[in-house]
Amino acid sequence: MLSKSRVTRVLWAFLFVTLLCLGCSDSGNAFRERAVCKHVIDGDTIVLKDGRKVRYLEINAPEVGHKDQKGEPLGRVAARFNRRLVEGKAIDLLISKRKPYDRFGRVLAHVFLPDGRLVSELLVRNGLAHVCFFGPPDRYAKRLLAAQKSAIIFKRGIWGVKFTNPEPYYIGNKRSFRFHRPWCPLGKNTAPRNRIIFYKREDAFMRGFCRCKRCLP
Numbered sequence: 056m057l058s059k060s061r062v063t064r065v066l067w068a069f070l071f072v073t074l075l076c077l078g079c080s081d082s083g084n085a086f087r088e089r090a091v092c093k094h095v096i097d098g099d100t101i102v103l104k105d106g107r108k109v110r111y112l113e114i115n116a117p118e119v120g121h122k123d124q125k126g127e128p129l130g131r132v133a134a135r136f137n138r139r140l141v142e143g144k145a146i147d148l149l150i151s152k153r154k155p156y157d158r159f160g161r162v163l164a165h166v167f168l169p170d171g172r173l174v175s176e177l178l179v180r181n182g183l184a185h186v187c188f189f190g191p192p193d194r195y196a197k198r199l200l201a202a203q204k205s206a207i208i209f210k211r212g213i214w215g216v217k218f219t220n221p222e223p224y225y226i227g228n229k230r231s232f233r234f235h236r237p238w239c240p241l242g243k244n245t246a247p248r249n250r251i252i253f254y255k256r257e258d259a260f261m262r263g264f265c266r267c268k269r270c271l272p
């Protein structure tokens with residue numbers, strides 16, 4: 056039989072290892088960094104004090120209009136919301152080791168407020184961004200999708216804007232997690248084993264599919 060002191064040492068050792076594992080849970084696939092947000096570009100992109108641009112992982116916010124590009128509904132609202140949350144403030148970045156940068160050289164990261172709130176989750180829950188996976192969904196995917204389902208059900212933000220050009224159905228690709236209009240070449244060329252049909256646009260979003268950038272369903 057183990058002595059009381061031996062049992063205590065074993066329990067403390069177990070607790071230490073457990074806490075160590077929890078503290079390193081992100082270290083296998085990502086690393087954390089404290090930074091300061093200098094400027095917000097739009098609902099899903101910011102500039103850090105050191106000049107680096109950061110693109111929020113797993114979401115897309117409506118586009119803000121530029122001189123040569125028409126903005127999307129609520130694009131500026133999403134940018135203002137993001138600005139109130141992070142601009143001029145300290146934030147925590149969880150940066151992917153698997154793919155730390157996108158093709159534009161922007162850092163890919165989940166961004167957290169000092170109180171632990173996930174910025175992208177707040178945007179999605181308020182209907183100011185939608186879920187969009189650019190690779191295998193990570194540990195925050197379920198939280199983001201739950202936030203999106205809530206926003207769709209209660210028609211918050213972009214989900215309360217009437218969609219003016221619906222299709223009779225949409226073609227989803229289970230491999231890329233994108234969905235397309237029926238006439239889109241990318242949808243037509245989807246392999247049968249990866250194909251899924253959605254008869255409502257919202258159903259695709261409820262399943263975590265992101266719209267094709269070519270046909271913009």
